[in-house]
Amino acid sequence: MPLVEMQGIVKRFGGLTANDHVDFAVERGEIRALVGENGAGKTTLMRVLFGLLRPDEGVIRLDGRMVDFHNPRDAIAHGVGMVHQHFMLFEDLTVADNVIYGMEPRRWGLFVDREQARAEVEGLANRHGFRVDPRAPVKALSVGERQRVEILKLLYRGADILILDEPTAVLTPQERNDLFAVLHVLAEQGKAIILITHKLKEVMAVAQSATVLRHGRVTGNVQTAETSVEELAHLMVGRRVLTRIERPPASIGEAVLAVRGLTLEGDGPRPLLDDVSLEVRAGEIVGVAGVAGNGQTELVDTLVGFRIASRGAITISGQDVTGHDVLARRRAGLAYIPEDRYQRGVAAEASIAENLAMGFQHDPPLVHNGLLSPASLYEWADRLADDYDIRMSTPREAARNLSGGNLQKVVLAREFTHNARLILADQPTRGVDIAATEFIHQRLLDRRNAGDAILLISADLDEILALSDRVLVMVEGQIAANRPADAIDEYELGLLMTGQPANSAHA
Numbered sequence: 345m346p347l348v349e350m351q352g353i354v355k356r357f358g359g360l361t362a363n364d365h366v367d368f369a370v371e372r373g374e375i376r377a378l379v380g381e382n383g384a385g386k387t388t389l390m391r392v393l394f395g396l397l398r399p400d401e402g403v404i405r406l407d408g409r410m411v412d413f414h415n416p417r418d419a420i421a422h423g424v425g426m427v428h429q430h431f432m433l434f435e436d437l438t439v440a441d442n443v444i445y446g447m448e449p450r451r452w453g454l455f456v457d458r459e460q461a462r463a464e465v466e467g468l469a470n471r472h473g474f475r476v477d478p479r480a481p482v483k484a485l486s487v488g489e490r491q492r493v494e495i496l497k498l499l500y501r502g503a504d505i506l507i508l509d510e511p512t513a514v515l516t517p518q519e520r521n522d523l524f525a526v527l528h529v530l531a532e533q534g535k536a537i538i539l540i541t542h543k544l545k546e547v548m549a550v551a552q553s554a555t556v557l558r559h560g561r562v563t564g565n566v567q568t569a570e571t572s573v574e575e576l577a578h579l580m581v582g583r584r585v586l587t588r589i590e591r592p593p594a595s596i597g598e599a600v601l602a603v604r605g606l607t608l609e610g611d612g613p614r615p616l617l618d619d620v621s622l623e624v625r626a627g628e629i630v631g632v633a634g635v636a637g638n639g640q641t642e643l644v645d646t647l648v649g650f651r652i653a654s655r656g657a658i659t660i661s662g663q664d665v666t667g668h669d670v671l672a673r674r675r676a677g678l679a680y681i682p683e684d685r686y687q688r689g690v691a692a693e694a695s696i697a698e699n700l701a702m703g704f705q706h707d708p709p710l711v712h713n714g715l716l717s718p719a720s721l722y723e724w725a726d727r728l729a730d731d732y733d734i735r736m737s738t739p740r741e742a743a744r745n746l747s748g749g750n751l752q753k754v755v756l757a758r759e760f761t762h763n764a765r766l767i768l769a770d771q772p773t774r775g776v777d778i779a780a781t782e783f784i785h786q787r788l789l790d791r792r793n794a795g796d797a798i799l800l801i802s803a804d805l806d807e808i809l810a811l812s813d814r815v816l817v818m819v820e821g822q823i824a825a826n827r828p829a830d831a832i833d834e835y836e837l838g839l840l841m842t843g844q845p846a847n848s849a850h851a
Contacts, residue, residue: 345408347372347536348393348505353402355388362388364560365402370505370536375527377539377547377568380557380580381777382748386540389557390507393538394426395419406505425498426507431490433482440465440478443496468499473529475522487636488519492526506530507538512546516635517805517838524550542778544573545806556580581779589785592793594813597626600677600766600797601647606656608642608821616642618821620656624766624797629788631812631829632801635841639821640801641683644770647799648680649673661765674703679764681755683771683801689755690743697725697739700758732757733783749780756787767791767798773807785811805834819843 346369355363363385370376380386391397393404395413404411406422413419416426433442440462449464451457465478474492482490491511498506508527512520527537527550539551547554548568556564556579564579577585601624608617617639624630634640645651647658649670658666660676674680682688690699701721704710710720725739732753736746743751752772759767769788773781788811792798802808808815809829817825817840825840832840 346370346405347407348538349405349408350389350393351403351405353389353392353404354400355385355392355397356400361560363392363399366557366560366562368555368562370538372504372534372536373531374553375531375537375539375551377541377551377554378557379541379544379547379554379576381779382775383559383777384557384580385560386557387509390426390509390538390540393419393505394424394507420501420503423502423504424507425501425503425505426509427491427494427498427511428509431494433490433493435481435483437482438478439476439480439482439485439493439496442482442493443468443478443500445497447501465496465500468496472496472499472533473526486519488515488522491515491519491523495526495530504534505536505538507540509540510542511539512541512543513803516841517834518842519838520546543806544576544778547576548573558582577778580777585778585782588810589782589789591789591811591813594792595627595795596813597795599623599625600661601799602657602659603647604657606643606646606658607654608646608651609654614821615654616821617646617653620821620823622816622823622826624799626765626795626797627792628813629792629798629800629811631808631815632799632818633805633808633815633837633841634818636803638818638841640818642821643818644683644768644801647673647768648678674762674764677765679759679762679767681752681759681767681769681772683774685748685751685755690751692744693742695740696729696734696736696743696746696754697721699743699754700725700728700739702758703762728757728761732787749776752776752780752784756784760787760791765796767796768801769798770801771803772800773802773804781807805837809834809837817841 348370350366350368353363353366354361366389368389378386388397392399395416395418411422443465444461448456449460462478469476474496476489476492482493495506511523515523531537541547551568553567554576555562556576558580603620603622606617606620607615610616620643632640642651646653649668652667657664660673660678663676665673665676686692701710701724705716710716710724722739729736729739734753734757735750743754746754773784788798800808800811812829815827815829815832815837816823817837819841824843
């Protein structure tokens with residue numbers, strides 16, 4: 345009998361059916377992946393299981409007994425726990441304080457018994473094979489350690505069913521492997537684990553089974569030992585998908601971006617950027633890898649012009665733009681695909697057509713006799729929508745109505761049409777599905793093959809290694825390594841990201 349059984353689950357939002365009579369089950373001791381494109385209904389289904397949403401139709405059974413959750417408190421009381429993609433921890437409190445929060449052991453019914461709390465958390469961690477110090481403040485922990493604290497919170501509350509939403513999104517390969525080891529231990533102890541992810545290689549590595557959703561319906565229930573990444577991708581998208589793009593040999597030209605001694609002071613004793621020097625040449629993609637918070641965001645902001653460097657120089661196509669504003673840098677030949685497409689990439693309330701026209705609104709073919717032509721504006725938008733496969737009902741609709749993948753294509757279409765020599769791509773596929781990722785990767789390689797210079801910042805090491813000709817590793821605001829992509833693997837890259845020497849990579 346399955347520990348979790350969801351039958352005929354239907355969830356509608358107005359005219360949209362997010363889950364369409366979905367059946368889903370997980371056994372004790374099973375790690376089951378839940379995969380699908382953006383909008384396929386994965387998160388909605390798990391929000392129903394966790395009590396965040398009420399189903400319009402269908403039933404949920406735990407250990408054969410029907411349950412009806414009105415809120416997450418009900419779900420937790422029945423042993424269902426969820427680790428969200430964005431952690432919910434108090435950074436200034438210790439590990440133990442975070443784990444016991446709301447369920448604190450008390451002395452004489454009045455005072456929190458912190459010694460007992462630390463002992464309970466330490467014992468819980470040891471039983472499940474966790475390496476974590478209950479006395480450590482959360483703000484001092486790595487991302488992987490914080491994730492273990494989130495799992496400990498669920499275990500402390502007696503969770504037998506653990507839902508993890510994109511759990512490896514910001515982990516190094518070593519942290520990812522540590523997480524997988526923890527999940528295997530929990531499964532061996534009889535827990536049921538549900539893994540929401542879009543990383544199909546990881547599905548094959550850690551899960552015994554997978555349920556695939558497409559357009560709110562189940563398209564497959566498979567055993568990972570009997571399937572492949574390619575089959576999973578086909579079930580997700582409904583067609584053959586290239587899970588790895590071929591990268592032809594580079595034809596490298598002159599330096600398009602040159603950065604020398606770039607330093608950016610912060611509020612603390614250590615600079616946010618510390619004497620950073622790098623080049624990106626025509627016809628190459630240079631990837632930047634690093635654990636979050638090691639200067640990647642500051643590097644992007646300083647190159648684009650949102651921040652002005654304390655020292656150093658930046659040139660684009662030979663033009664010194666060090667003290668120039670964003671507009672001047674764009675005129676020098678910079679195109680920018682931002683990490684946060686909603687805040688920096690688009691004007692969400694403006695129409696799709698207006699977003700696609702940004703930067704072109706003063707010139708032909710959009711302007712006739714000094715005036716912006718609406719007919720030309722919509723013709724322009726329709727052409728770019730066709731070229732970049734932007735799925736929309738009309739270019740007049742607000743950009744905010746588009747899915748994440750289609751919104752990212754709006755940004756790409758606009759930025760690539762500027763024909764800039766330098767493309768700064770910051771997390772270009774974050775939050776987009778496998779089909780949109782395939783499309784974006786191919787367009788970036790097309791621009792590289794056409795002779796453009798691309799600086800790629802990504803937390804996805806598969807993406808870095810698949811697209812890059814060279815890889816830079818940032819540690820504490822410095823360039824700690826500069827390697828040909830073909831001469832480094834994911835494991836060594838992960839060690840370099842944590843500041844370990846390269847010669848220990850395969851020790």
